[in-house]
Amino acid sequence: MATQVVLVLALFAGLACSSPSSRILGGSPASVEKYPSIVQVESMGSSSGIWAQSCGGNILTARYVVSAAHCFHGIFYEPKNRRIRAGSSERNTGGLVIQVDIEINHPTYGVNDMDGDISVVRLLGSLEYSPVIQQGPIIPADFPLPDGLPVVLAGWGATELGSLPSNELLETSSYIVPREVCAERYAGLSIPRSVTENMICAGHLDVGGKDACAGDFGGPLYYDGILVGVLSWGEGCANKTLPGVSTAVTSYTNWIIDTAV
Incomplete structure (x- = not known):
């Protein structure tokens, strides 16, 4: 699976x-x-260039995670400025880090306030499943x-x-x-x-x-x-x-x- x-x-x-x-x-x-499907969504600061956890997500498959659309939206948003960290309980350290390839925000997001605030995010590489990384x-x-x-x-x-x-x-x-x-x-x-x-x-x-x-x-x-x-x-x-x-x-x-x- x-x-x-x-x-x-x-x-x-x-x-x-x-x-x-x-x-x-x-x-x-x-x-x-305990929660091996949870991931950190990290953003790179537009001026500092520093990566830091800004949102969460959940593993769907080895190449896809699900998160909130508002985490992948905005005037300064670009996929290259987002990555995910899986397999770590600690913020901003440890685990496996993979760059975001593309986000697919639900087409209704932004039409009615926060309705449709969901995004399927494709990763540039594949996650390797382990006791701390699971779909x-x-x-x-x-x-x-x-x-x-x-x-x-x-x-x-x-x-x-x-x-x-x-x-x-x-x-x-x-x-x-x-x-x-x-x-x-x-x-x-x-x-x-x-x-x-x-x-x-x-x-x-x-x-x-x-x-x-x-x-x-x-x-x-x-x-x-x-x-x-x-x-x-x-x-x-x-x-x-x-x-x-x-x-x-x-x-x-x-x-x-x-x-x-």
Whole structure:
């Protein structure tokens, strides 16, 4: 299966009965051995020429990863200024580094706020699978996820709003929030934000304290090791009123499979 995207359906049969381990804001240190499909997306500074982790991603095949489209977009963006680092728990060091060849952002990205914030990224070379570098399974197309489902997010992002990124991989737990509740709350902002059916809201509603933050976006939202979301956006970090928002992979599974070939 090294050249094909892996789908998982059987594990979803007991969806409501299973829960991920709980241990990035409000998170705990994690090892890449636990999350071998996670990768760092590194950007080269336009003036400094220094490479640094800026987003996350998840391995689809030996030549493709999936991330957020906004990590591969912008006035100064060029593929030559992006690379991925796989197989390392430490930020900006270790593991295997491969240059980006081309990004394929979803064609709807940029049409309706952050809808379609997903990118399939082709690498210039092939990943070598090992205990710390593995392709990750993704959720089947159009598979509904129940509200309240426990999920896990991981990354190297800031540990609080405005702080520096984490030097080590962190993980934290969260729960899927009803989309209607999430959409209503974001619509009530002074500058309303759009939450669509292609998004997943996850957090500790009216509690806060655990969430993705700057530097985590593009990274994975997992259920039982299966990629169900791509961390996309939010209002601040671990906002107790406004949950974090991820791109719902299930809305794009068929596109991912057709693109990562």
